Amino acid sequence: MDQITHAIPPHARTYRYDEVDRDFLAARIAEFRDQVARRLSGELTEDEFKPLRLMNGLYLQLHAYMLRVAIPYGVIDARQMRQLGQIARRWDRGFGHFTTRQNIQFNWTKLEEVIDILQALADVDMHAIQTSGNCVRNVTTDEFAGAAKDELVDPRVYAEILRQWSTLHPEFTYLPRKFKIAITGAPHDRAAIKVHDIGVTAKRGAAGAIGFEIWVGGGLGRTPIIGTKLFDFVPEADFLKTMEAVLRVYNALGQRDNIYKARIKILVRDLGDEFRRLVEEELAAMPAGHYRLDPAIVAAIRAHxxxxxxxDLQDDPPRYRRALEADAAFATWARNSTHPHRAPGYASVVVSLKPIGGIPGDASADQMEAIAELAEAFSFGEIRVSHVQNLVLPHVRQEDLHALWQGLKQHGLATPNVGLISDIIACPGMDYCALATARSIPVAQRISERFASLDRQLDIGTLHVNISGCINACGHHHVGHIGLLGVDKRGEEVYQITLGGSATNDATIGELIGPAFSYDSVVDAVETLIRTYVAHRSPGELFKDTYRRIGPAPFKEALYAPA
Known part of the structure; x- marks a missing residue:
């Protein structure tokens, strides 16, 4: 357990740096300042600079450098959110983009200003380390962690343990490929654990002891695969030891000579049951007590x-009920944008970053600063970033929901579309990304505009549309109820459609429905899919369930039948 060195102050609810952290960041920034200066002077070529900048979260995109900032397990406080807004205003073009890794990206970073941005981040205990490269990336979790009514174990405790263990881990800094871990602590999977390199469900055994169900080898991209359950119940004391063993096997056997076969999902698929045997062999070879998770450390982090x-409140207080009865628009927003809280009289609020015609996941500097103020006023200063590119205020009194809604409305943050067809996940696509082969953002905007009617969205019900601008699947299109993949076909952008995907407990890779659609016709194709669904659904049946019940034939017929 010598990897974990810092107990966390019990008064804070996001990780707070100590002097060791701050000294390290200061040294890292100074080191990168020299590297940036050598690049600007021409002493380093872009190829020579690339591995250095990637270690500091800096990418070279189509139009500019992009800086990806780490938000560990999606937890951020008002002070940090306010600083992100100021960074967006001063050094970007007034916006930031929240991602499916619960991070934030600034897409217009100037190389000569990147050190100033990193220093501004360090001033509020933030950085961009391990947001790129072949290392363990930001550990993601349930955006309602610590608040959800159905939660059995707070996954933030173990996400923080994983963060400390994996940061600058000497064995896992240069893995065969990037490595992503997700953890949840509720029976309902809100962290998409089965499509991660390692997925973890924290749960309780028969006697109440905490343990972990471990999945391995999930992932999307060129070869989408649902993970394989490795262990049903790993005791808390053996949690890190097991993670270490999995990564050691992958680090030793992952295919470093082929980028398309380098992810752990390919190794797990090819080895089958042999992978489990190798992990068990690695575990058996570790010295007794090696990487044992000390209960004292867990307790210290849990106290944080x-x-x-x-x-001491009651659910549905009179002021809240009166507001619901008096204001239909507020009632609709409250129904769609709140999540049940473990404390009576409280709710978690999802703040949609998907206004009709907007860019999914984008927030302006003004909006980030407004969220910070509203979090301080209504949510103990706490904010979460969700892996579906929205924000969450986790602890809001029900009696304050109407006032919060009014505050959100003033800043364009009260769109009541959470979980509906316009709540689209989309990668930046060819508007920004150097890897993309098609646009994602304009397609998302056009779909949301086509289905702008809230009455129609509510009639359609819960429906997840995911869009990726290339095969790397940063928009998670494979697990959308409707997934769109943009590809280049002889110089033309076309969009393949998959149906029936899911990222939750019933995790499923969507099925390719047929030939791709042009940029101009893809929104009409989505319209056709929705009309077909509405015509065939049973009462209360979701799109994915209708698709699974009736199969692809009616959808194919509607899409491809001669006019």
Whole structure:
């Protein structure tokens, strides 16, 4: 357990740096300052600079450098959110883009200003380390962690343990490929654990002891695969030891000579049951007590995530009920944008970053600063970033929901579309990304505009549309109820459609429905899919369930039948 060195102050509910952290960041920034200066002077070529900048979260995109900032397990406080807004205003074009890794990206970074941005991040205990490269990336989790009514174990505790263990781990800094871990602590999977390199469900055994269900080898991209369950219940003491063993096997056997076969999902697929045997062999070879998760360290970190001082309240207080009855628009927003809270009289609020015609996941500097103020006023200063590119205020009194809604409306943040067809996941696509082969953002905007009617969205019900601009699948199109993949076909952007995907407990890779559609016709194709669904659904049946019940034939017929 010598990898974990810092207990966390019990008064804070996001990780707070100590002097060791701050000294390290200062040294890292100074080192990168010299490297940037050598690149600007021409002493380093772009090829020579590339591995150095990637270690600091800096990418070279189509039009500019992009800086990806780490938000560990999606947890951020008001002070940090306010600083992100100021960075967007001063050094970007007034916006930031929240990603499916629960991070934020600044897409218009100037190389000569990147050190100033990193220093501004360090001033509020943030950085961009391990947001790129072949290392363990930001560990993601349930955006309602520590607040959800159905939660059995707070996954933030173990996400923080994983963060400390994996940061600059000497064995896992140069893995065969990037490595992504997700963890949840509720029976309902809200972290998409089965499509990660390692997926973890924290749960309780028969006697209440905490343990972990471990999945390995999930992932999307060129070869989408649902993960394989490795262990049903790993005791808490053996949690890190097991993670270490999995990564050691992957690090030793992953295909470093082929970027398309380098992810752990290919190794797990090819080895089958042999992979489990190798992990068990690695575990058996570790010295007794090696990487044992000390209960004292777990307790210290858990104390950090102690609940805020909730008031003694009752659910559905009179002021809240009166507001619901008096204001239909507020009632619709409250129904779509709140999530059940473990504390009576409280709710978690999802702040949609998907306004009709907007760019999914984008927030302006003004909006980030407004979210910071509203978090301080209504949510103990806490904010979460979700892996579906929205924000969450986790702890809001129900009696304050109407006032919060009014505050959100003033800043264009009260779109009541959470979970509906316009709540689209989309990667930046060819508008920004150097790897993309098609646009994602304009397609998302056009779909949301086509289905702008809230009454129609509510009639359609829960429906997840995911869009990727290339085969790397950063928009998670494979697990969308409707997934769109943009590809280049002889110089033309076309969009393949998959149906029936899911990223939750029933994780499923969507099925390719048929030939691709042009940029001009793809929104009409989505319209056709929705009309077909509405015509065939049973009462209360979701799109994915209708598709699975009736199969692809009616959808294919509607899409491809001669006019």
């Amino acid at each position: 995530f102690a609940p805020p001082p909730f008031a």
